Amino acid sequence: MYVLTFLVTTIVILCTPLVWWYFTLAKFTSLKKIPGPPPLPFIGNSKDVGKTTVDLLQSFMNLNKKYGSVMKIWLGPRLHLMITKPEVVEFFLNSNIHLSKSNGYDLFKPWLGDGLLVSTGSKWKLRRKMITPTFHFKILENFLETSFNKQINILLDELLKEVAKTDGSVEIHSIINLCSLDIICETAFGTELNAQAKCNPKYVEAVTGFLEIFTLRFFSAWLRYPLIFRFSDKYHKYVEYLEILHDFTTNIIKKRKEEFKLLQSNPKVSEEGIKRRAALLDMLLEVSDNGKNLTDEDIRAEVDTFMFEGHDTSTTAICFVLYAIGQNPEIQKKVYDELISVLGTDYKDEIKFNQIQELKYLDIVIKEAIRIYPPVPLIERSLEEDCTVDGIKIPKDTNISIFLYGMNYSEEVYPQPHIFDPERFLPENQGIRHNFAYVPFSAGPRNCIGQKFALLELKTTVAKILRCFEISPDPSKPPEVGMCSVLKSRNGIHMYLKARNN
Numbered sequence: 001m002y003v004l005t006f007l008v009t010t011i012v013i014l015c016t017p018l019v020w021w022y023f024t025l026a027k028f029t030s031l032k033k034i035p036g037p038p039p040l041p042f043i044g045n046s047k048d049v050g051k052t053t054v055d056l057l058q059s060f061m062n063l064n065k066k067y068g069s070v071m072k073i074w075l076g077p078r079l080h081l082m083i084t085k086p087e088v089v090e091f092f093l094n095s096n097i098h099l100s101k102s103n104g105y106d107l108f109k110p111w112l113g114d115g116l117l118v119s120t121g122s123k124w125k126l127r128r129k130m131i132t133p134t135f136h137f138k139i140l141e142n143f144l145e146t147s148f149n150k151q152i153n154i155l156l157d158e159l160l161k162e163v164a165k166t167d168g169s170v171e172i173h174s175i176i177n178l179c180s181l182d183i184i185c186e187t188a189f190g191t192e193l194n195a196q197a198k199c200n201p202k203y204v205e206a207v208t209g210f211l212e213i214f215t216l217r218f219f220s221a222w223l224r225y226p227l228i229f230r231f232s233d234k235y236h237k238y239v240e241y242l243e244i245l246h247d248f249t250t251n252i253i254k255k256r257k258e259e260f261k262l263l264q265s266n267p268k269v270s271e272e273g274i275k276r277r278a279a280l281l282d283m284l285l286e287v288s289d290n291g292k293n294l295t296d297e298d299i300r301a302e303v304d305t306f307m308f309e310g311h312d313t314s315t316t317a318i319c320f321v322l323y324a325i326g327q328n329p330e331i332q333k334k335v336y337d338e339l340i341s342v343l344g345t346d347y348k349d350e351i352k353f354n355q356i357q358e359l360k361y362l363d364i365v366i367k368e369a370i371r372i373y374p375p376v377p378l379i380e381r382s383l384e385e386d387c388t389v390d391g392i393k394i395p396k397d398t399n400i401s402i403f404l405y406g407m408n409y410s411e412e413v414y415p416q417p418h419i420f421d422p423e424r425f426l427p428e429n430q431g432i433r434h435n436f437a438y439v440p441f442s443a444g445p446r447n448c449i450g451q452k453f454a455l456l457e458l459k460t461t462v463a464k465i466l467r468c469f470e471i472s473p474d475p476s477k478p479p480e481v482g483m484c485s486v487l488k489s490r491n492g493i494h495m496y497l498k499a500r501n502n
Helices: 002-027 053-067 086-093 103-112 121-135 137-165 172-188 201-218 226-230 235-265 267-272 274-278 280-288 296-326 329-343 353-358 360-372 404-408 451-468
Strands: 070-075 078-083 169-171 378-382 387-389 392-394 399-403 469-473 481-483 487-489 494-499
Touching: 053 070, 053 078, 053 201, 053 404, 053 481, 078 086, 086 387, 086 399, 103 201, 103 235, 103 296, 103 378, 121 137, 121 280, 137 169, 137 172, 137 353, 137 451, 137 494, 169 172, 172 201, 172 296, 172 451, 172 494, 201 235, 201 296, 201 487, 226 235, 235 280, 235 296, 280 296, 296 329, 296 360, 296 451, 296 469, 296 487, 296 494, 329 353, 329 360, 329 451, 329 469, 353 451, 360 451, 378 404, 399 404, 451 469
Parallel strands: 078 399
Antiparallel strands: 070 078, 169 494, 378 399, 387 392, 469 494, 481 487
């Protein structure tokens, strides 16, 4: 009797995972004709993707080239449809139904809580509506006048110091990162951090470290599971990073709360108008009503979210745009000539909002650079209900992976995609392509709320740096480009900077 019980128990234990895997496959039978690498039970195609962020990006590009613009891939027991076809991208990004991010974004929650990036449903709609006014163009114009010019001028001084200490080759990412951190803290959170003067390597290191671990967990068959991850060699570093990240924003909130109480108690401060209302953190504190509308945890979630998206993504965009321009000296010369004709030769002069609008050639150069190096290489949705698109019946809960990096290198979308050609973005050439062939800030209801902020910072920074320096890549240290939640070079961005004789 005991032997029989043991045998039955053993068979059940062995067969249950196989039965579960069978029913998982059965759920997605409507997708059986979609091409993709054959999965192994339980681990799916984990063997087909890289073990590092650099390998991961390259393996996705290889799979995309082999299996086409709509392919399926199993990351552990999770099926993902990887999309690089603009027509299908449009369907999902424009949808008012499929608004939820995939559950992989839950891995952000220990850091970003239920902030705007991760939240969904009524909470997301309410927060989106609440936060949108803080990015009004009048407020952005005020940011340019009060913060961007000042902080970027400090950045130029720091870069000049670095050039004087070296042979001209400078790792620019770490330096520009601190400038972006100062800008987001001063504009959105009303706090002068002075990161460029003091330096804040622990926070910057924690952001980078957390994102690398996040990405490896996102695409791992096993590390998504908290219990398994807890026993991995990365767990202790992960906990350390989280503590640094939370301490950093907690201190910013605490400091601004104290200042905000003084602002409220002094009626004369209201004369500052837009400047006072512009700070995102001020708005959050204003509506919190002592925890009735927003708890301290809610406030920290949004501050963490905008701290991350407002400095890390911007830094990535600025650095890769500069790198792309540095790789193309003839285009750099055209950009410089336009900058001089619109802005003059003094790189320390304040750039005005209307002058930014006049930089038409810089605008298309930036667009092409962001096509080559998209700051966000991949975004995901989880289907809220069954749907049919492009003749494909897709069941509820399928993960949709919109591979922006892959789409930007598709020969069907961009002929000769590896050639840097800003003229692709002239109005007459843009009209040839599908509207959703270029969506670096996503599109539709869940587009990036801070894209105008990011572009203004990007254009102002690039304009000032290129008037101060002639730039070129350091060929001895090419970037090791990989895919975190944002595009990253694992070894930084190394460039030669030659001060111009203005």
